[in-house]
Amino acid sequence: MARYCYAMIDDTARPETVDSVEAVLRERLARDEATAGTIAPILRHLLANEDNSMFSDEIVARVRGMVGDVVRQLLNRQAGEGPGEPRGHSGQAISAMTDAVIGNSAFLGHVHALALEWQLTERLQQRLGLDPVLAPLLHALIASPEPGTAELAMRFLASQARFCQAQRRMRLPLTELPGDILHLTLIGMRTQAGGEAAVDEHAAMAEMAIRASYDEGGSRLGLLSRLVIGMGGGTVAALSVGHAGVAIFLSALAIAASQDRDLAALSTNEAQLGRFALLLRSAGLKIGAIEEQFFAIHPDIGVPEGLDRLSADRAAALLAIDASGPG
Amino acid sequence: MMASNGTSVRAVSDADDRLIAAEEPLAGLQLRCGGDLPGTIAVPALLETVRKSRHYRLKLARTLTAQDGTHAVSAWVEVEPRRDGEPGCEIMLRNWRSAPLPEEDPTEVASLHGEIDRQLAELTAQLDGSQRLLTVEAEAPDLIALGKAMEGGIGRPWTEFVTVEGSSHQQPLHWRLLDGVSVIVPGSQRSWRATLLPQQTHEDEPDGFELLLAAKEPLPQRVAEPALPARKEQLAPFRNIGREIAPVLRLPIARIIANAETIRTRLAGPLAREYADYAADIAAAGQHLLGLVDDLADLEVVEAEDFSTSPELVDLAEVARQAAGILGVRASEKNIAIEIAPGEEGFSAFAEFRRVLQIMLNLIGNAIRYSPESSRITIALADEGDHVQAVVTDEGSGIAPEDRARIFEKFERLGRSGDGGSGLGLYISRRLARAMGGELAVDGADGKGASFILDLPAFSAAERPDEFTNGKSLPRLPRIADLRPAANDLPAAGETDQD
Numbered sequence: 001m002a003r004y005c006y007a008m009i010d011d012t013a014r015p016e017t018v019d020s021v022e023a024v025l026r027e028r029l030a031r032d033e034a035t036a037g038t039i040a041p042i043l044r045h046l047l048a049n050e051d052n053s054m055f056s057d058e059i060v061a062r063v064r065g066m067v068g069d070v071v072r073q074l075l076n077r078q079a080g081e082g083p084g085e086p087r088g089h090s091g092q093a094i095s096a097m098t099d100a101v102i103g104n105s106a107f108l109g110h111v112h113a114l115a116l117e118w119q120l121t122e123r124l125q126q127r128l129g130l131d132p133v134l135a136p137l138l139h140a141l142i143a144s145p146e147p148g149t150a151e152l153a154m155r156f157l158a159s160q161a162r163f164c165q166a167q168r169r170m171r172l173p174l175t176e177l178p179g180d181i182l183h184l185t186l187i188g189m190r191t192q193a194g195g196e197a198a199v200d201e202h203a204a205m206a207e208m209a210i211r212a213s214y215d216e217g218g219s220r221l222g223l224l225s226r227l228v229i230g231m232g233g234g235t236v237a238a239l240s241v242g243h244a245g246v247a248i249f250l251s252a253l254a255i256a257a258s259q260d261r262d263l264a265a266l267s268t269n270e271a272q273l274g275r276f277a278l279l280l281r282s283a284g285l286k287i288g289a290i291e292e293q294f295f296a297i298h299p300d301i302g303v304p305e306g307l308d309r310l311s312a313d314r315a316a317a318l319l320a321i322d323a324s325g326p327g
Numbered sequence: 328m329m330a331s332n333g334t335s336v337r338a339v340s341d342a343d344d345r346l347i348a349a350e351e352p353l354a355g356l357q358l359r360c361g362g363d364l365p366g367t368i369a370v371p372a373l374l375e376t377v378r379k380s381r382h383y384r385l386k387l388a389r390t391l392t393a394q395d396g397t398h399a400v401s402a403w404v405e406v407e408p409r410r411d412g413e414p415g416c417e418i419m420l421r422n423w424r425s426a427p428l429p430e431e432d433p434t435e436v437a438s439l440h441g442e443i444d445r446q447l448a449e450l451t452a453q454l455d456g457s458q459r460l461l462t463v464e465a466e467a468p469d470l471i472a473l474g475k476a477m478e479g480g481i482g483r484p485w486t487e488f489v490t491v492e493g494s495s496h497q498q499p500l501h502w503r504l505l506d507g508v509s510v511i512v513p514g515s516q517r518s519w520r521a522t523l524l525p526q527q528t529h530e531d532e533p534d535g536f537e538l539l540l541a542a543k544e545p546l547p548q549r550v551a552e553p554a555l556p557a558r559k560e561q562l563a564p565f566r567n568i569g570r571e572i573a574p575v576l577r578l579p580i581a582r583i584i585a586n587a588e589t590i591r592t593r594l595a596g597p598l599a600r601e602y603a604d605y606a607a608d609i610a611a612a613g614q615h616l617l618g619l620v621d622d623l624a625d626l627e628v629v630e631a632e633d634f635s636t637s638p639e640l641v642d643l644a645e646v647a648r649q650a651a652g653i654l655g656v657r658a659s660e661k662n663i664a665i666e667i668a669p670g671e672e673g674f675s676a677f678a679e680f681r682r683v684l685q686i687m688l689n690l691i692g693n694a695i696r697y698s699p700e701s702s703r704i705t706i707a708l709a710d711e712g713d714h715v716q717a718v719v720t721d722e723g724s725g726i727a728p729e730d731r732a733r734i735f736e737k738f739e740r741l742g743r744s745g746d747g748g749s750g751l752g753l754y755i756s757r758r759l760a761r762a763m764g765g766e767l768a769v770d771g772a773d774g775k776g777a778s779f780i781l782d783l784p785a786f787s788a789a790e791r792p793d794e795f796t797n798g799k800s801l802p803r804l805p806r807i808a809d810l811r812p813a814a815n816d817l818p819a820a821g822e823t824d825q826d
Contacts, residue, residue, distance in 0.1 A: 183383040208384075217388025217405045229390045229403045230422045255390055 054116070054269050062115035063108070065170025070107075071097045073174050074189045077206035093192075100188035107181050111172065113262035118167040120268050120297065121246045128242060128296065133160050135245025137237060141227065149230055156227055159220040160247055179216045186210060221261065224251040239283055241296050256283035259319060268297055277304050281315035335421045336402075340377050342414035344368055353420060359395035373404060377416050380406040391420065398425045444522040448539035450474065454523075455535050458484050458499045467546055469515035476513075485538055489513070489521075502536060510540070517542045573624040577617065584613035622751040625685075626737075629758040636679040636763050640786050643674040643683070643715050647706045650687035654695060662701045665691065667708075674708045674715040675786035678763040683783065686756040686767065687717065690779045693752065694721035697777075715785050720771065720778040731769050 046055055075089045075097055102108055124130040134157065141153035166172060174182060186207050216222045228238055228251050238244040238252035250268075254261035257279045267276040276297075280290045287308040294303050338349035346357055347365045354364055362369025368377060370393045380387045386407035393400045402420045409415050445451075449467040452460055460481050465474030477488050486499040490511040499505060506523040519540045525533035589595055590606035628634060644667070651658075651665040658665050676683065694704045702722040709716040726734060733739050735757045738750040753767070760767040765783040 179379065179383060179385045179387040183379075183385060211384045215386045215388070217386070217403075222388045225390050226388070226403045226422070229401060232401075232422070232424050258392070 054271050059112070059115045059119065062118070062167075062170055063111050066111045066114065066172040067098060067102055067108075068094075069171045070111075070174065070177075070185065071101055074101070074185070074192075077174075077210060078189065078192075078203045097189070097192050100192050101185060104181075104184045104188055107177075107185055109266075110178065110181050110262050113265035114167070114172065116269055117246060117250060117265045118164075120265075121164075121167075124241070124246060124296070127299075130242060130245060132164050132245070133157065135243065135248065137244040137248060141231075149227075152223065152227055152230065155218075156220070156223040159223050163220050163247070174210060175214060176219050176221070178219075178221060179214070182210075182214060220247070221251070224248060225255065228252045228255050236284075239280075239285055239289070239293075241293055253279055253283055257316065257319065258282075270298065270301070273298070273301060274304060275319070277307050278310075278315045278319050281307060281310055282312055282319055284312050335419050336423060338418040338420075339409070340368060340381075340416045340418060341365075342381075344374060344377050344381065344416075347415070349418075352423060352425070353418075356393065356395055356400060360393065373418070376404060376406050377418065380416050381408060381414070384408050394428060397428060399428050400425045441522070441524050444524075444539045444541055445537075447541040448522070449542060450538075450540040452477065452485060452538040453535060454485060454538050456533060458486070458502060458505075458523075458536060458538075460485050461535070467515075467542070469517065469546065470512065470540070472514040473512050489519075489540075491521075502533070509543075512540070515542075517544055517546070519543065573620050576620050580613050580617045580620065584610050584617070587613060622755065625755045626751055629755055629762065634762060636682055636759070638677045638679055638763060638784075641676045641678045641680050641683055641783075643676050643717050643783065644708050646680065646683045646687055647708065647717055650684055650691050651706065653688060654691050657692075658695050658704070661695060661698070663695055663698055663704060664702075665704045665706065667706045674710055674717075676715045676765075676783035677786045678765065678783045682759045682763060683781075686759055686781055687719075689752045689756045690719040690781065693779075694719055694723070694777075697721065697723040699723065710785065711782075713785055714765065714782050716783075717781045718778050719781075720776055722776045725771050725775055726769055726777045734769065735767070 071094060072089070075093060079089075121130075121132045125132055138153055138157060138160075142150055142157065144150045144153065163176070166176075174185070177185065190203065190207065192203075217226065224247060228235060228248065231238060231252075235252050235256055238248050239256060241249040244252065250261055250264045253259075253267075254264040257264070259279060259282075263275070264279060266272055267279050277290065277294075280293055285293070287303065290307065291303050294301060336350045336353050338353050339347050341347050345365050345367050346353075346362070349357060349364060357364055357366070357369050360369035368374040370391070372389070372391050372393055376387055376389050376391070379385075386405070388403070388405045391400070391402045391404040400423070402423045405419045405421075406416050409417055450463070450465045450470050450473065452463040455461055460477055460483060462481075463474055463477040465471055465477075473488060477485070480488065484499045486505070490513075491505070492509040492511060502523045502525065505521060508521050510519045510521050512519050519542055522539040522541065524537040524539065526535045526537060587606045587610035590598065591603050591610060593603060647667055651667060655665065691704065691706075698704060698721045704722075705718075705720045707718045707720070709718070735753050737754045739754070757767040760781060760783070763783060765781065767782075768780045769777060770780060771778040
């Protein structure tokens with residue numbers, strides 16, 4: 001018979017008279033029981049969702065790799081070294097810093113979204129021959145007669161090439177994090193400073209240095225937003241994944257639909273078809289254009305029926321309700 | 328479209344995120360958004376970015392979108408903490424674009440207004456095609472008088488009950504002229520606006536209207552009191568698990584169990600074994616839930632201050648036999664024999680039959696649950712003069728002496744879990760025994776099975792003690808103990824809860 005029913009009752013009823021060793025062991029056993037009880041649902045979820053790739057082995061491995069890279073950078077900076085230098089840190093320090101970093105859901109969500117973005121980039125390269133760095137639209141932007149646009153496009157090109165390289169190595173430079181997430185990550189780092197005055201001072205100085213050198217506008221995501229904003233009315237061209245490439249497409253989708261880019265990246269997953277359809281609609285795409293995007297990303301799946309009867313405003317409203325509602 | 332591509336727009340904010348200097352077109356946007364210069368940044372997206380940059384001490388770069396009522400503006404904004412050490416931020420905007428907002432669809436605007444009015448209305452009424460009242464509902468305290476008056480005047484035009492401001496015409500006027508007028512409500516200090524929403528328009532003339540009265544200002548807070556008593560009434564029943572909640576819960580839970588059993592036994596068709604097993608789990612969990620509901624209801628009853636029983640002549644041997652019969656199927660599943668010492672008759676107790684049965688079911692049920700397979704449970708009866716005794720003995724592992732006091736505590740399960748118990752059964756049984764002037768105790772050598780001893784006053788010796796005659800008897804509702812056998816009759820593999 002299921003165990004979950006009793007945990008609460010037992011907790012409230014533990015009598016004071018019980019020998020303390022027994023009480024401690026009983027508590028530990030209850031915890032172990034709880035952990036053991038989660039095996040089946042988690043395993044079932046992972047097994048059942050192998051197809052849709054949101055928690056595939058590859059994605060989890062990439063997330064773990066990027067988290068490890070961020071942890072290593074934070075520990076290096078805290079120890080007063082350059083961000084790139086490899087250095088051995090104690091297992092305890094790594095595990096404590098990892099806990100601090102992954103305790104932040106926004107950070108985890110962002111890293112997961114990057115892993116999904118890269119997976120989609122690789123898939124489209126295989127299936128459509130879409131260059132992960134130099135998509136047709138970027139070609140056109142680089143060739144733009146307007147020097148500002150061309151320069152920005154070149155900067156993004158370099159940044160995107162670095163991103164591809166980093167993804168292959170499962171790395172994530174601190175400077176590439178969005179400002180809000182970097183801030184929370186640094187707060188997390190502060191909690192791991194340790195207590196020794198010298199260490200704390202190092203940590204504080206490291207934090208100040210990271211903050212001072214950060215430039216969101218120079219990060220890949222910053223350049224992407226600026227590039228898309230700069231296109232103005234031409235944003236529609238960026239809303240075609242086959243033309244714009246995954247990176248520009250996701251930024252354009254996020255901006256046009258006024259949603260977070262990480263959510264836009266998440267929406268390209270097979271398990272998020274409804275969100276994807278609504279985002280595209282909310283971005284103002286006509287049904288034909290939406291079908292094209294579905295065909296490019298999910299060649300086997302059709303557009304949800306009746307989407308053409310939903311106005312862009314209603315689609316945006318539905319997404320807004322989703323964002324403010326529970327869960 | 329106005330665009331200032333290439334050129335950048337600069338601005339500076341201070342420690343309180345006030346814009347202290349700004350170039351055009353940002354300065355104009357700030358003013359059109361209702362801000363001052365200098366003054367707190369009035370463009371929400373810009374304020375958020377500036378606030379974060381100052382707080383994080385990070386150079387942030389975001390897209391900025393805003394609108395000033397006529398135009399939608401987008402720009403690329405870079406914000407960084409001032410480098411000269413002053414508190415505040417330097418702001419730079421690029422790619423400024425401004426485009427007129429699209430025209431709003433008038434019918435959509437009208438429907439939105441209707442929605443807003445419905446949300447704000449404190450009086451709603453249905454009117455017929457000639458604006459005569461059909462129904463009325465008033466919520467605000469200062470509208471109660473009006474609501475009453477209107478209820479008494481169903482069938483008359485709504486305009487008879489309020490004063491339409493600035494109009495001395497014969498009322499009611501055409502509804503289009505009345506939609507949106509200010510009205511004075513007798514008995515209310517506030518000024519009101521009337522909205523008429525036409526319904527089912529045929530050939531321009533509506534069949535009826537929805538009348539909404541919305542105040543132009545909210546009611547002062549203190550007047551909200553009269554609504555409270557009604558709320559209390561609503562909440563009170565939730566304290567009454569046994570009488571109100573349990574009957575409501577029992578039916579859907581029984582349905583869950585029955586349906587899960589249908590699946591488990593594959594009555595509706597072939598099914599993979601794993602799914603049948605899941606269904607068995609569902610049924611078992613449902614049985615447990617049902618037992619828990621029953622126990623909680625019982626708990627509430629026995630803990631009530633005015634709890635008492637209705638004692639009568641009860642044959643303890645007969646009760647024991649009935650209880651053993653009810654649980655016989657479950658015992659035989661584990662190949663357990665229940666033996667009642669033969670020839671024992673006439674142990675007459677002065678107690679309430681169903682309560683004694685409930686205790687016996689609990690004791691025998693526990694014995695079955697904690698006995699090894701193919702063992703024996705004996706029920707011995709004894710006449711001790713002024714009281715009679717039933718002793719239920721099993722061949723399980725017994726209760727350690729140090730645990731014997733604890734097992735009668737509420738929710739005490741001696742560290743066991745997952746066997747279907749709630750830890751309430753023995754607590755309830757002892758409360759019931761004591762309420763009838765008896766006692767429930769445990770005995771037995773450690774490791775050699777447990778003996779539960781139920782003592783009840785003998786009928787012959789009963790002096791009809793005060794607590795039996797003075798106490799109020801419980802209303803004869805269909806009770807847990809009566810329903811339990813029914814729950815067991817379900818083709819269930821699980822157990823009900825009686826430890």
